Amino acid sequence: MALDQQTSLSEDETDTVLARHETGVLSLARDDEPYAIPISYGYDSDERRFYLRLVSTPGSEKRQFLSSTPRVRLVVYENEHGVYRSVVAVGRLEEIPRSELTVEHIEQYGEAKRPLFEIWGESKEDLDIQLYQLDPDELSGRHVDVDEALESS
Template sequence: MTIDELADHGVERMDEETIREFLETQGTGVLGLPTERLPYMVPLSYGFDGETNLYFTYVVGDVSQKALLTEETAAASFLVYSADTEYMWSSVSLEGIISRVPEREWDSLGDALEPLQRPEALNDASESEDVAVYRFEIQTQTGIRHAGTPPEMDPDSSEN
C-alpha cells in the first residue's frame, strides 16, 4: 500500500517542520551504507544541527567496517523511528551525503555534535579509543506517522 492509501487507516505524511522536530527529539537511528551485495546497516546515535545535518561519532579501532565503507561512498541512508504503541509511531527516512569532518572543525559544531543519547559503553570507549566524526547532509527526507486511536476507543469506530 502507498502512504496515501494508508491515510484511511490513520497514517499521515510528516511535513518538514514535523520531521525537524522529530529528529530533534530522538537521537538514534539506523545508518545504511552501500556494499556490493547488501546494504551494511548499523545502529547509531546522532547529533542534529536543527537544519540539514546529522553528526555521527564513530569509535574506530584498528579496523572499522563502518568507517571503511563510509570513506568509500558519498551516499547513505538513515532511518529514525519511534514506536510507542501500535497506534502511536513515527518513521523518518533520510538520504544524504556523508563525509568526514576534520578534527579542527569539531569545536565549531557545538551541541550538534552531542547526541541526545549514546550507549555508555561507547562513551567510555570514545575516551580511550580513536574517534572520527562524520556529517550526514540530508538531501531528501520522508516522514510518516500514525497518531491514531485504538479502534475500541474511537467513538466513530464500527467495532464498538
C-alpha cells in the same frame, strides 16, 4: 497496513520527531553488500543537518564501509500511543577533520549522545572516533495511526 493510510509528516513534524530522539539506524552499502548499524546523532533543525560520532577500530568492517564514501540512509522511528512515525534521511556523510572543527560543530557534537565505550571489546586507546555530518539530499517522514489502520482493514 495500506500505503494509502500513511500520511507524510510536515517539515515541522519531521523536525519534532528527530529532536525527540537521539538514536537511529544508519545503513551503508558497498557494491551489493549492505551494512546497518545503530548510531546516536545530534540534529540541527535550522540547518536540517545531522551530526554523528562514529566509533570504530582501524581494520573494522564499519571503517571499510565508511572509507568507500557511500550514500547512506539514516532511519529514526517511534511507535507511541498507537501512532507509528518514521523519518528517513538520504545523502552522503561528510567527515569533519578535527583541524577543521568550528565552534558551531563543537556545539552540535556536544548535543549528540556519546557512544557507549562499554560495548567495545577493545581498549579506548584502540578506538577511532570520527566526526561526520549529514546534509541530507532527501528528508522525509511518515506516520500512520495503527489502530485506525487495523480497524479499516
